[in-house]
Amino acid sequence: MAIVLKTASGIDKMRKAGRISANALKVAGEALEPGITTKEIDNIARKYIESQGAKPNFLGLYGFPATACISINEEVIHGIPSHDRVIKEGDIVSIDLGAEIDGYNGDNAATFAVGHISDEAQRLIDTTRESLYEGLKYAVAGNRVGDISHAVQVYCEERGYGIVREYTGHGVGRKLHEDPSIPNYGTPGKGARLLPGMTIAVEPMVTEGSYAIRQLSNGWTVVTEDGKLAAHFENSVAITKDGDCLILTTPDI
Ligand code: MG
Numbered sequence: 001m002a003i004v005l006k007t008a009s010g011i012d013k014m015r016k017a018g019r020i021s022a023n024a025l026k027v028a029g030e031a032l033e034p035g036i037t038t039k040e041i042d043n044i045a046r047k048y049i050e051s052q053g054a055k056p057n058f059l060g061l062y063g064f065p066a067t068a069c070i071s072i073n074e075e076v077i078h079g080i081p082s083h084d085r086v087i088k089e090g091d092i093v094s095i096d097l098g099a100e101i102d103g104y105n106g107d108n109a110a111t112f113a114v115g116h117i118s119d120e121a122q123r124l125i126d127t128t129r130e131s132l133y134e135g136l137k138y139a140v141a142g143n144r145v146g147d148i149s150h151a152v153q154v155y156c157e158e159r160g161y162g163i164v165r166e167y168t169g170h171g172v173g174r175k176l177h178e179d180p181s182i183p184n185y186g187t188p189g190k191g192a193r194l195l196p197g198m199t200i201a202v203e204p205m206v207t208e209g210s211y212a213i214r215q216l217s218n219g220w221t222v223v224t225e226d227g228k229l230a231a232h233f234e235n236s237v238a239i240t241k242d243g244d245c246l247i248l249t250t251p252d253i
């Protein structure tokens with residue numbers, strides 16, 4: 001597969017898809033409270049996306065049964081929303097979702113605190129968010145994918161955290177998942193060259209303990225092997241002609 005460069009009008013459509021994705025993430029995150037189920041959160045996200053004339057782009061992708069992946073505490077990614085899964089005070093909740101409109105896709109994720117959480121959990125969330133923006137400093141035309149990967153890795157490992165290896169960021173555009181892969185660990189100067197018009201999703205998945213993971217028997221949910229916490233942040237961005245990347249998944253509500 002080749003990397004698809006977007007035209008200016010393609011980037012405009014990506015901004016629209018990104019804005020709806022970011023707003024849906026915000027609405028879903030703000031709805032989190034003790035006692036609500038992950039299925040209710042998923043419905044809130046789906047209704048928001050549909051109210052904008054867009055389509056939840058995770059729904060049905062590879063057979064995924066919901067609008068959002070909702071992963072709690074030791075769950076890293078791909079948690080399946082359920083009527084049986086009730087959010088509790090002190091949980092940290094990662095929500096990953098996207099919207100498609102006009103043939104283009106947005107994709108974003110964030111980890112939210114529910115009520116009062118431990119200092120350790122807050123530090124994990126803060127470091128994961130910061131590592132995303134550290135990586136995005138290197139999402140500049142002329143750099144390579146490995147420059148982003150390395151920046152994320154060093155930022156997290158210097159603070160004592162693990163970086164999940166098996167799942168990565170990716171190109172995003174007319175398809176939710178395009179080339180290239182954007183690992184969260186790597187070597188500066190290696191990997192695909194970043195060019196103006198490339199649109200990518202950068203998404204550190206960071207663990208409090210070991211980065212080893214396993215998948216639950218439902219075939220989806222990925223958890224830390226040691227049962228310690230995990231956090232996940234993601235933005236879709238465009239590589240521009242003139243320096244800093246453009247964050248596509250910016251909310252406006
Ligand atoms: Mg993604």
